[in-house]
Amino acid sequence: MNVAIYCGSSLGNNKIYEESTKLLAQKLVQKDFKIVYGGSLQGLMGIISNESLKLNNSVTGVITHDLVSKEIENTNITKIYKVDTMNQRKEKMAELSDAFIAIPGGYGTFEEIFDVIASAQIGYHKKPCAFFNVxxxxxxxxxxxxxxxxEGFIKNDYVDMLIVSDDIDELIEKISTYKAPKDKWIK
Incomplete structure (x- = not known):
């Protein structure tokens, strides 16, 4: 299984984020989950990719040409795709992935995970969307x-479909056994 990891290009202010990201990489390799991520060497993105590589896991990056110099591309990863826009980056990551996990991050992380959540809600895919709630x-x-x-703007099924846990084993188990709800527009 290929899992997209959406995460920060910063480390955050608490060492727990770095430690939890390393532990996530270790647990994912044990379950034979391959990594797809944003291609950077910076912050938690660098941690998830480098820890995964240390464990001989496959790591695929997707990065824009413009961000190669700004985020400092991780040139050691298994495979890299270079695209022109952030939308192409999100599309390629979604195409390559069987599941999505957001670990702590900022606007980019939120935008990426919400893009795949919205697509799941309307039935464009049936892949699990998870938050590692470190x-x-x-x-x-x-x-x-x-x-x-x-307030009536999101139906219960589409909040309940989200996998949220601070326990990596629980997160992986729920991803592995995920059943998607009906598409939003199916009666």
């Missing part, structure tokens, strides 16, 4: 999504 990082986001549900 240190409660995504607690307020999930609370916000529950409020969106309460």
């Amino acid at each position: 240190n409660g990082y995504y607690n307020y986001l999930i609370e916000f999504l529950r409020n969106c549900e309460k």
